[in-house]
Amino acid sequence: MSPQDAAQPLMGSTVPPIQAVNDFVVKFANVNGSGSASANQLFAKAILRMGIPVTPRNIFPSNIQGLPTWYEMRISDKGHMGAREGVDLMVAMNPQTWDEDVKSIRPGGYLFYDNTKPLPASKFRADITVVGMPLTSFTNAAYAVPRERQLFKNIIYVGALSALINIDPKVIEDLLAEQFRGRDKLIAANHKALHMGRDYALAHLPCPLGLQLAASDKVGDRIFIDGNAAAALGALYGGATVCAWYPITPSSSLAEAFTRYCERYRKDKETGKKRYAIVQAEDELASIGMVIGAGWNGARAFTATSGPGISLMSEFIGLSYFAEIPAVIFDVQRSGPSTGMPTRTQQSDIKICAYASHGDTKHPLLLPEDPNECFQFGALSMDLADRLQTTVFVVLDLEIGMNERLTAPLQWDDSRKLDRGKVMTSDELQAGKVFGRYLDVDGDAIPYRTYPGTHPTKGGYFTRGTSRDEFARYTEAGDAYQRNMERLLKKWDTAKTLMPKAVRTDAAAPTKLGVIYYGSTSPAIPEALELIAEQTGASLNQLRLRAFPFGPEVEEFVDAHDTIFVVEQNRDAQMRMLLINELECNPKKLVRVLHYNGAPITAEFIARGIAAHINPTPVREAAE
Amino acid sequence: MTYLPKPKLAHPELQKNDLGYTRRDYEGSISTLCAGCGHDSISAAIIRACYELSLPPHRIAKLSGIGCSSKTPTYFLGNSHGFNSVHGRMPSVLTGANLANRELIYLGVSGDGDSASIGFGQFSHSIRRGVNMTYIVENNGVYGLTKGQFSATADRGAKNKRGVENMDEAIDMVGIAIQLGATYVARSFSGDKNQLVPLIKGALQHNGAAFIDTISPCVMFNNHEGSTKSYDYVREHNEAVNFMDVVTGREEITVDYEPGTTEIVRQHNGGLLKLRKLANDYDVTDRVAAMNFLETRKARGEIVTGLLYVDPDAEDLHGYLETAEKPFNALTDEELVPGAAALAKLNASLR
Incomplete structure (x- = not known):
């Protein structure tokens, strides 16, 4: 390889180029805010439509515009969905990260880049195949408006790549038509850009590369959804009516998805009135306070947050534990401690979620592995919170929450009844049933509760975070306090029988x-x-x-x-x-x-x- | 044991209200606060207001934070559900409870430490949201339960029991409440039951965020010479802008006052506020004028009391959110769960 070759479309590799069908990793290096996300998503969806399993991962900074972002796609006919080390095809669109991007390519791998401006040979590697395309000059020649140049450049490289690795262009056309349904002009413009890129590649680039896609049947009936959206659907199906939240990456999209699904599924068809309330609170303390207030009053409520939010909510979580009030917290974990790496994944809130708050406390956790379980556990968490009268955590992480994944179709059994737990009714109170808010009458250590406003003279009680006896009367008597704490431990044993098995x-x-x-x-x-x-x-x-x-x-x-x-x-x-x-x-x-x-x-x-x-x-x- | 049940000695000739309840039915346990505490007078005023309005006691939810004032819900409305929550966080708990069941009456009781210091944010935001509630701050300027430290409503220059002067500017809670969009704002004095009871009644009938700042002297830690929250000081500096009566629908309105001195305000739900004006030209529905008036009088060292501002046609949080009439806690599975068919359709759109 010599410097003058650098501007050429193709440079050969000193090691045999990787040959693979439906089993490789493509990574796009972009600048955030450049509109690349939707083009990259289009690329992934096209592969799925060809029946080939693909697992994309969005790697992004805590920033809105101008910093590096990556979109990595693991394509695996075998169905491997975990991240894999090394990149087979790097689509390098960000000069800022060029060196590290080029370095991450496996020997024999491929580099696709914009060669509008020549780069010195020292910027490349001899053991990879380099494919250059003058994307910027090509796009600028075709489009005059800066925003169009930026957006269509993305579609043009998708078109070129479709020729290089053999994506059926019809599939991409269909996806664009679905995306811009009803806006025919936009569809036509995108189709045009797609084919401009594709035609250029077919005429000038070494199509096909050693990395090839071939239509397959390995996707089956699986759906493509991110964990946060699936969890929000779970909350909806679990009967949640109150969502109080405070924006925090990577959980915000959970509350936003809940808002979207509620708009679609939870409005009274006749009046248009909402059978839900979503409040963006002033902070995480208020979020969990509202959830606890709603849970106390018999509505199913949740908040979505991340590690810093759990830290702030800890006092309230202790109240929920001790006063026995249902609440659900979706914790979408990110890298801590403190602000840590807010847009990177981790499983580092396990300890705080399990034992949050001062005093002796412990809390049930649900640990979904994928969007399907996010849905299942989202719904289940509402039942468990009511049944156990305590805070239940659904612990996701950025990896599950914010990335779309192939997952089994979501299912619901229409004969399933929401489990509201032990709630004493007005009729039961009227019939003279003994009501002690913290009285274990069934031997499972779960007492009965009443909703406020149930009966004119019976069943009223005072909820407090201070110690009290079985009838919710304030007391500082040590034996009454200890009895209550031991009952809570016994309730923990009951919880063990209700949680999903390993x-x-x-x-x-x-x-x-x-x-x-x-x-x-x-x-x-x-x-x-x-x-x-x-x-x-x-x-x-x-x-x-x-x-x-x-x-x-x-x-x-x-x-x-x-x-x-x-x-x-x-x-x-x-x-x-x-x-x-x-x-x-x-x-x-x-x-x-x-x-x-x-x-x-x-x-x-x-x-x-x-x-x-x-x-x-x-x-x-x-x-x- | 600090729980003291009140002996149920109902006098057979005790008067009953329209619902057949006596005053006793609105009482709670015996207070464990200090003798002479202003808070006990406020509890008594709440009892009287609820009794006189013939509110079904069990349809009121009483919530509080932490502190002396927040202990008081134990001492009234014994048949109501109560919630003594976390320090400074009553507003969020009340907001959530209110979202779950819009049919109950929500009474939030808090103190100046609870609402002006640790819970200042939650106080502000619950007011901003227009939560339908009666929010009473029992304001004594000190932390009682921890023995007399200044709170954020203590006036600059006020002295504590040991003679130490407070150097921080005081938070004027009514000013803040009006500024943040509370739609019923009053200030009163625990020592003036005739003024306080009607103000609580009006607040309970109000649709929207109703806030009452009640100056309530702490006999143990803030009732001395040099305090600006003592009984003597408040009596000397109290300037009422109006005197209010709440007229329920059944009472006949008789006009027996001089024209221009009395104003009738009809609240959204039909309750009537009959205001006898004490300050000339004070218009309780003029928000900007109210703020101006309060600042002007504060500069003169007056403690302005009475109904300070009301928007009789206020909207509340449920109105803003366009929620359904049926309480969320009564919705059936069918009303909550979209079902398998909807999910199958959704699955199809995700391929």
């Missing part, structure tokens, strides 16, 4: 090795286990946690294995901490595999961590 998958052959994981780590696990088997010959039994408190199946799993790898995305092994604390198991059995740089965990990372422990001097290095 999912166990055993290896083909018996093994004393196990792996425990949860949430957004899930998609990387099957692939990691394949790599471990390849590298070490070992196989592991798996346990995916879906909730806290842990059910007996978790204790059984821990007891049945000699070494258990606990894979998490935080520094301090927070779930391991909960396992040791709650199960009182031998900490030495639980080996930490921790990933916390803000990027989603990869199969390679997990495999390296586990393989190194199983076989400290690996027979052969992992292919890298």
